[in-house]
Amino acid sequence: MKKLINKPEDVVKESLEGLGLAWPELVKVNFNPNFVYRADAPVKGKVAVISGGGSGHEPMHVGFVGYGMLDAACPGEVFTSPTPDQMYEAAKKVDGGAGILFIVKNYSGDIMNFEMAADMLKGEGIEVESVIIDDDVAVENSLYTQGRRGVGTTVLAEKICGAAAEKGYDLKRLAELCKKVNSWGRSMGMALTPCTVPAAGKPTFELAEDEMEIGIGIHGEPGRQRMKIKSADEITEMLAQAVIEDLPFKAGDEVLAFVNSMGGTPDIELYIVYRKLHQILEQKGIKVARKLIGRYITSLEMQGVSITLLKLDDELKELWDAPVKTPGLRWGI
Amino acid sequence: MKKLINKPEDVVKESLEGLGLAWPELVKVNFNPNFVYRADAPVKGKVAVISGGGSGHEPMHVGFVGYGMLDAACPGEVFTSPTPDQMYEAAKKVDGGAGILFIVKNYSGDIMNFEMAADMLKGEGIEVESVIIDDDVAVENSLYTQGRRGVGTTVLAEKICGAAAEKGYDLKRLAELCKKVNSWGRSMGMALTPCTVPAAGKPTFELAEDEMEIGIGIHGEPGRQRMKIKSADEITEMLAQAVIEDLPFKAGDEVLAFVNSMGGTPDIELYIVYRKLHQILEQKGIKVARKLIGRYITSLEMQGVSITLLKLDDELKELWDAPVKTPGLRWGI
Numbered sequence: 001m002k003k004l005i006n007k008p009e010d011v012v013k014e015s016l017e018g019l020g021l022a023w024p025e026l027v028k029v030n031f032n033p034n035f036v037y038r039a040d041a042p043v044k045g046k047v048a049v050i051s052g053g054g055s056g057h058e059p060m061h062v063g064f065v066g067y068g069m070l071d072a073a074c075p076g077e078v079f080t081s082p083t084p085d086q087m088y089e090a091a092k093k094v095d096g097g098a099g100i101l102f103i104v105k106n107y108s109g110d111i112m113n114f115e116m117a118a119d120m121l122k123g124e125g126i127e128v129e130s131v132i133i134d135d136d137v138a139v140e141n142s143l144y145t146q147g148r149r150g151v152g153t154t155v156l157a158e159k160i161c162g163a164a165a166e167k168g169y170d171l172k173r174l175a176e177l178c179k180k181v182n183s184w185g186r187s188m189g190m191a192l193t194p195c196t197v198p199a200a201g202k203p204t205f206e207l208a209e210d211e212m213e214i215g216i217g218i219h220g221e222p223g224r225q226r227m228k229i230k231s232a233d234e235i236t237e238m239l240a241q242a243v244i245e246d247l248p249f250k251a252g253d254e255v256l257a258f259v260n261s262m263g264g265t266p267d268i269e270l271y272i273v274y275r276k277l278h279q280i281l282e283q284k285g286i287k288v289a290r291k292l293i294g295r296y297i298t299s300l301e302m303q304g305v306s307i308t309l310l311k312l313d314d315e316l317k318e319l320w321d322a323p324v325k326t327p328g329l330r331w332g333i
Numbered sequence: 334m335k336k337l338i339n340k341p342e343d344v345v346k347e348s349l350e351g352l353g354l355a356w357p358e359l360v361k362v363n364f365n366p367n368f369v370y371r372a373d374a375p376v377k378g379k380v381a382v383i384s385g386g387g388s389g390h391e392p393m394h395v396g397f398v399g400y401g402m403l404d405a406a407c408p409g410e411v412f413t414s415p416t417p418d419q420m421y422e423a424a425k426k427v428d429g430g431a432g433i434l435f436i437v438k439n440y441s442g443d444i445m446n447f448e449m450a451a452d453m454l455k456g457e458g459i460e461v462e463s464v465i466i467d468d469d470v471a472v473e474n475s476l477y478t479q480g481r482r483g484v485g486t487t488v489l490a491e492k493i494c495g496a497a498a499e500k501g502y503d504l505k506r507l508a509e510l511c512k513k514v515n516s517w518g519r520s521m522g523m524a525l526t527p528c529t530v531p532a533a534g535k536p537t538f539e540l541a542e543d544e545m546e547i548g549i550g551i552h553g554e555p556g557r558q559r560m561k562i563k564s565a566d567e568i569t570e571m572l573a574q575a576v577i578e579d580l581p582f583k584a585g586d587e588v589l590a591f592v593n594s595m596g597g598t599p600d601i602e603l604y605i606v607y608r609k610l611h612q613i614l615e616q617k618g619i620k621v622a623r624k625l626i627g628r629y630i631t632s633l634e635m636q637g638v639s640i641t642l643l644k645l646d647d648e649l650k651e652l653w654d655a656p657v658k659t660p661g662l663r664w665g666i
Contacts, residue, residue, distance in 0.1 A: 002525040002542070004565040004602040004638055011601065014565075018604030021611040022624050058600035078601075192335040209335070232337040232347075264597040266633050267391035267661075268344065268411075269337040271351030278354040291355050293660075295628070300599050301636060305337055327626075328600075330664050 001201045003301075008198035012055045012077055019062060023327045026066040033083065035090035036062040037072040042096040047165045047174050048072065050090055051103040051158055053110050054079040056197070057218055059328025060155055060297045066326035067333065069162035071096075078197050078300070079204075079219045081109030087117035091126065099127035099171035103157055103178060105150030106134035129175035133157055135185045135308070137246040138215030138223045149217050152258055152308030153185030155296045156320075159329065163322035177319075181310065186243045189306030190223070190235060191216040191262060195299050214238055218262075218299045232269065236276035239307045244284065249309055251285030256292065256320065258308035263298035265305055270294070273305050290320050296328065334534045336634075341531035345388045345410055352395060356660050359399040366416065368423035369395045370405040375429040380498045380507050381405065383423055384436040384491055386443055387412040389530070390551055392661025393488055393630045399659035400666065402495035404429075411530050411633070412537075412552045414442030420450035424459065432460035432504035436490055436511060438483030439467035462508035466490055468518045468641070470579040471548030471556045482550050485591055485641030486518030488629045489653075492662065496655035510652075514643065519576045522639030523556070523568060524549040524595060528632050547571060551595075551632045565602065569609035572640045577617065582642055584618030589625065589653065591641035596631035598638055603627070606638050623653050629661065 005011050012034070019036065020029035027036050035052070042048065051061045052074030061073035071094040074086035091100045100121065104114045111132065118128040133150035142149055161178045169177065191213045194203035204220035207213060212235070215223025230238075249255060259274045261267075274293055281288055289312050297306070310316070323332030338344050345367070352369065353362035360369050368385070375381065384394045385407030394406035405423035409415040424433045433454065437447045444465065451461040466483035475482055494511050502510065524546045527536035537553035540546060545568070548556025563571075582588060592607045594600075607626055614621055622645050630639070643649070656665030 002545075002562065002636060004525070004568060004598060004606055006564045006566055006605065011605065014608055015601045015604040018606070018608030018611070022604065022607050022626055056599075056601060058604075063600065192337070212335075229335065231339045233339055235337060263599045264634050264636075265337060266389075266596045266631055267396065267628075268348045268389060268633070271348040271355065271391075272339070272344065273337055273351070274355050275347055275351030278351070293355055295600075298599055300601070301597050303335060303597075303634060325664075331658075332666065333664070 001196055003198060005198055011198045012075060016062065019327065026325065026327060033086040033089050035072050035074045035086050036065045037090060037094050038065055041071055041094040044096045045098055046096045047098045047101055047169065047171050048094040048096055049101045049103065049162050049165050050087065052082045052087060053105050054081060056300050057297050063328030064158050064326050068166050068322055068324035069158055069326045069329065078199065081107065081113050084113045084116035084120065087114055088120050091117065091121050095126055101161060101171065101174050101178065102128060102130040103154065103161065104130055104132050105154050106132050106147055107144045108146065127171055129171055131175055131178035131182065133182050135182060135187045137186050137242050138188050142217055143221040144219065151189065151218055152187040152260055152297055152306050153182060153310060156185060156256060156258065156310050157181040159324060160316055160319045163319040184311040185308060186246045187306055187308040188239045188242050189216055189262065189304060190214045190239060191302055191304035193264065193303040194220055195263065195302035216304065218297060220299060232272045233276045236273050237280065240277050240280045243307055243309050247311065249286050249311060254287045254289040254312045256290040256310040256312055257281065257288045258292040260297055260306045260308065261295040262302040262304035262306065263295060264301045264303035270305065277307060289317060334529055336531060338531055344531045345408060349395065352660065359658065359660060366419040366422050368405050368407045368419050369398045370423060370427050371398055374404055374427040377429045378431055379429045380431045380434055380502065380504050381424065381427040381429055382434045382436065382495050382498050383420065385415045385420060386438050387414060389633045390630050396661030397491050397659045401499050401655060401657035402491055402659045402662065411532065414440065414446050417446045417449035417453065420447055421453050424450065424454050428459055434494060434504065434507050434511065435461060435463040436487065436494065437463055437465050438487050439465050439480055440477045441479060460504055462504055464508055464511035464515065466515050468515060468520045470519050470575050471521050475550055476554040477552065484522065484551055485520040485593055485630055485639050486515060486643060489518060489589060489591065489643050490514040492657060493649055493652045496652040517644040518641060519579045520639055520641040521572045521575050522549055522595065522637060523547045523572060524635055524637035526597065526636040527553055528596065528635035549637065551630060553632060565605045566609045569606050570613065573610050573613045576640055576642050580644065582619050582644060587620045587622040587645045589623040589643040589645055590614065590621045591625040593630055593639045593641065594628040595635040595637035595639065596628060597634045597636035603638065610640060622650060
């Protein structure tokens with residue numbers, strides 16, 4: 001296993017320590033239970049936005065804590081759901097008195113553990129709304145989910161809802177907004193190579209030298225189809241087609257186009273994919289009004305790409321453009 | 334070869350097309366000769382800052398074109414120097430009448446071709462200053478260089494000089510500043526895996542499953558030593574030690590600590606490296622006043638990390654903090 005780590009069992013702890021040392025002006029890190037929270041929390045009168053999930057998808061979620069995005073993120077072990085006490089303690093720490101929004105990716109473990117934390121908090125009179133992100137069009141059910149998996153739209157929901165909370169949206173309106181983002185976002189990914197969970201020490205799956213997997217999940221879960229590697233244009237066409245047809249996105253729509261590296265795929269390839277995606281959208285009369293290109297929801301060192309499209313209206317565009325300052329996403333400030 | 338590309342010979346062209354389609358508000362792309370330039374160029378009365386080099390190190394340099402950083406970047410083929418006509422035409426396009434600063438990494442081909450372009454421009458009465466970046470402490474001479482290679486400090490010089498040009502530094506003062514950044518910056522890198530140049534179709538070198546290379550160059554050039562893989566803490570110690578001793582950085586110094594992924598190494602590992610680096614610096618009484626952590630000067634999909642330290646004074650801190658808006662680096666705007 002070729003990784004820059006010390007002991008496999010210390011990967012998450014030491015990486016969080018590094019994050020805290022690097023960005024003391026933005027975040028603090030709590031251990032046992034593990035969560036990352038805004039250095040200036042709680043922000044009085046603001047709804048606190050909290051997400052979390054297995055580690056290994058960085059910068060999501062711990063790299064998205066800060067002004068204009070998350071108040072706290074709860075990282076589980078690599079590709080493992082966080083436990084309810086993480087979300088419970090994080091919520092207690094960042095609660096500004098206006099309630100808590102949980103943004104939860106649709107994986108059975110995450111759903112169950114966020115729900116338990118929500119019940120504990122509600123028992124103490126803290127208002128909690130949970131919104132499930134299930135935007136992956138690749139498969140209807142999968143290894144770790146009932147229903148669709150939550151992938152790229154999560155990043156967009158965290159940015160947009162974080163901005164709205166900063167603007168003063170109340171809990172009910174914020175939860176409605178998050179549901180709108182989820183209902184307007186669609187994603188699909190693919191992998192050229194697998195990745196290795198440190199504790200396992202070997203790749204999560206195998207792909208032959210000439211093979212790729214279309215519709216893969218962010219934990220390496222099986223997707224739609226394994227096939228011989230095709231060209232970047234053909235791959236982009238396959239992903240874009242599935243995403244566009246699903247909503248469907250239509251001529252006249254404005255979208256945010258999000259081209260995401262699964263981790264190991266470099267910029268030079270991401271822009272080749274973006275090029276084709278842009279051309280496909282243009283041909284269909286769909287306007288790219290905003291874009292995000294880079295590594296935002298990853299699967300460790302996996303090589304591959306995912307495409308997310310989010311339909312935009314004026315509200316979403318304004319919230320997308322609002323200032324954000326986190327270790328993993330920053331502009332306007 | 335597992336890559337998201339179409340034809341190997343179209344990689345650079347199509348990736349640049351994607352960059353131009355993605356960021357029309359920031360950059361324009363010229364083909365034949367290839368260069369990327371600020372959408373609002375020329376900026377009258379401002380020194381134009383231009384860099385360039387082989388492709389495959391993205392976001393450096395083409396991703397650093399925009400407000401507060403580069404006026405133009407000239408990308409060669411993957412790991413191949415750009416030709417003089419690229420720099421010549423780019424300079425003509427972005428010349429705002431206050432002269433041109435070339436920031437050149439110390440590789441023989443780059444040096445020669447930037448020099449030829451400078452001579453052509455000077456022949457037309459355009460003032461040009463060239464500053465060489467040679468910050469890599471790993472080896473004294475190498476495969477493609479006489480003297481030290483130019484690596485991580487290049488990114489920092491482009492940010493800092495871009496900000497200074499925006500602030501109105503004249504050409505002479507800007508060149509002095511760039512030399513100061515180079516003289517105060519030191520770097521060293523390592524690789525866990527090689528990378529594959531698309532046109533070659535096979536890895537640039539081989540490393541056994543249990544081997545790493547310390548002091549590697551950004552084109553996979555041999556470094557100081559090949560050895561069995563060590564822990565992240567030991568690797569960080571080796572890199573940091575070599576960098577710190579070289580300047581040397583001393584107790585009381587303030588530094589910018591830059592932990593850079595060679596491409597394939599994910600955030601979760603970068604922060605484990607940052608953690609140890611921060612601890613080492615703290616023990617030595619060296620204060621991390623600024624930091625940069627991510628993928629900024631890469632070697633395609635290579636797994637590995639480089640550490641750059643830059644000594645800071647008030648001038649450099651202020652210029653580092655100044656607003657920047659490019660596809661690859663953005664804050665404050």
